[in-house]
Amino acid sequence: MTATPRLPVTALLGTNMFFSGVIYAATLPYASLVGVDTLGMSPGLFASVMSVGAVLGTFVSLGLGYLSDKLPDRRLLVLLTALAGIIGHGMIYAWPTQLSFVIAMAVVMPLGGACYGQCFAYVRVYYVRHMPARADFMVTALRTVFTLAWIVIPPLAGWIAAEFSIFNVFLMSSLSFAAVAAIFALLISDKGTAVQMPPPVRAEGASLLSTFALPLGTLAGLLALIVMTAAMRILTFTVPLLIVGDLGGTVTDVGFYAGITAAVEAPCMLLLAYLTTKWTKETILAAAGIVMAVFIGVASILTSMTAFYWLLLLNGLGTAALMSVNIPYVQDAIKGRVGLSTSLMDVVAIAANLLGATAFGLLTTGGNYRFALMVGAGVAVVGAAIMAFGNMSRLGELRAAEAV
Incomplete structure (x- = not known):
């Protein structure tokens, strides 16, 4: 029998998810x-550093995902990854030197970056056991709280970066990792919050690999x-430089770009939550790739910040789908292995970082940020096509059995 927690x-x-959002909202737009x-x-050097971190992060995430399904207390892994993020x-x-940036991003953060996936793995297992x-629904709701941080933090981080030091965004992130660690340390003190999933049952005569x-x-x-997330990474790395270098914007505009996107993203997630009761996740994700392709492609030819701000409606819609509907999609990938399935979220993100960072390094060597965005739009179309053609039988409305 599952013990009743005494803590809220x-x-x-929810507080943990907000601080998890701060970690990314404070740093990704400014990396x-x-x-x-x-x-x-x-x-090229920046891209190489991010790529090395992505490769290492892939192995770290898979290892932790497998381990989390074996350990009696998966909360300890959240503490470990949060500590790496603090450091x-x-x-x-x-x-603040090139060497510290290289060590942090290529050596330490592959472990720290797994904190997000480990938090969501715990969330899924906890509510599967208790509700x-x-x-x-709870996974989607808590992902929306994560998005709220993206509404509030990027403009604040942009103002702090402009008025004081851009390195303060990493202080915000480090302190947020500390908050995540503190919350899970508190959860560990309550025996009722210790949850784990039973191992999957192997069919008679089937191999372990099955x-x-x-x-x-x-x-x-x-x-x-x-592939679609890689297109978003190309966008993430390139747009801040496009804003400052080509559109006449400032570091503060970079913050507003991220904040407005998140503000659009939050209500879109509610719409998408409704659409997932009508349409398959494959349909929604393929459509999201097309929406992102349109946004990235049009952004590459804009000449004013005003037009760019209006275009963020599309960015918010596409990002909402690729960052929320992807969670239940990935968590259902390997039946009975929530931790390992959730770690695939990190693998997707890390592989996308590798592809996006490599593309960014190659495409922006001559300082042509618009061309990089054009290629990013094409990458998004390719990703949507893979999703659609690889799941033709899954496109369209939910079948009656799936809707139950």
């Missing part, structure tokens, strides 16, 4: 500005998510 778990997990524009790294981003703030009928099987359609879907 949902409130704590290329810190590395390239402030520390003087070449786009990694704290290094960049306390010691199984509402587990998917319990890790991924259907071909799911493999195509995961590849599509990697």
